[in-house]
């Protein structure tokens with residue numbers, strides 16, 4: 241039976257990944273902060289099925305303990321999925337040092353512990369945000385990383401440091417650069433999809449921080465979890481080592497398109513959505529106006545493809561918040 245450590249397993253994507261790992265038969269340990277706001281293990285009713293280590297990923301003592309508890313007989317786990325991070329763009333701009341501490345120091349602390357524990361595959365969460373603003377779209381893995389804001393820089397730094405551990409130390413590590421992930425179970429109210437779905441279901445006007453023009457590549461969280469498993473197998477088998485791999489649909493949608501799709505779906509599911517309020521002019525300060533990724537390298541290496549299109553993913557998300565709100 242394989243063993244896995246998931247950092248950030250109480251978070252949105254981490255919770256779905258934990259569920260996918262349990263479904264494939266892994267014994268799973270989660271490392272996350274005490275009182276983590278996402279409560280994913282509770283939401284997915286998985287608290288009794290995983291071992292939980294609470295603490296900070298930037299604390300080597302905590303990370304060492306999590307590695308040991310996740311493995312067996314004193315050895316580390318078979319795989320490490322490192323997703324824990326300060327993930328919000330606004331707080332990163334307000335307090336860059338705290339974000340760098342979690343996202344960069346936290347990442348090297350995990351890598352150092354993994355190097356000593358001889359893990360079979362380490363997968364580290366970077367992001368499409370690591371590319372920074374670019375005219376050259378879709379993003380491809382060979383593109384230069386040009387972060388222009390603290391969150392982007394933290395992800396780019398974690399991405400570069402992680403990949404260096406393959407040639408530098410022979411640690412089998414790969415990096416994920418996922419597009420915007422959405423779906424049921426995301427309790428981060430400042431993100432577009434949770435805010436809009438919950439507002440539409442409550443009949444309140446969704447408050448949108450932009451004018452609706454920014455474009456993003458929206459990847460359903462079930463496809464994101466599958467991308468993690470695909471990248472882990474590419475790292476374990478060899479071709480994904482030292483690589484960063486994009487995962488997304490390759491199709492950009494504007495914020496306005498997504499808000500419209502959510503409102504129509506909420507109405508189909510019996511709600512009475514109010515007109516959205518677009519609060520900004522153009523793109524909010526410090527955010528990128530247009531992003532989408534080319535995931536063909538991941539498809540070539542592993543056969544991974546997104547299964548849900550936007551309409552299907554939004555149908556699932558609206559259903560989830562309808563059944564789980566309140």
Ligand SMILES: NC(=O)c1ccc[n+]([C@@H]2O[C@H](COP(=O)([O-])OP(=O)(O)OC[C@H]3O[C@@H](n4cnc5c(N)ncnc54)[C@H](O)[C@@H]3O)[C@@H](O)[C@H]2O)c1
Pocket residue numbers: 247248249250251252253254271272273276277278295296297298322323324325326327342346365366367368395417418419420421422428
């Ligand atoms: N959500 C997206 O659209 C998206 C897209 C691309 C990449 N990512 C990356 O994927 C990963 C997971 O994202 P998410 O949306 O699930 O985020 P999330 O904010 O829902 O979850 C992050 C988790 O990390 C934990 N955490 C934060 N700092 C920590 C620390 N110092 N020590 C221990 N735990 C800590 C939090 O408590 C939380 O449970 C992140 O690394 C993020 O940067 C997310």
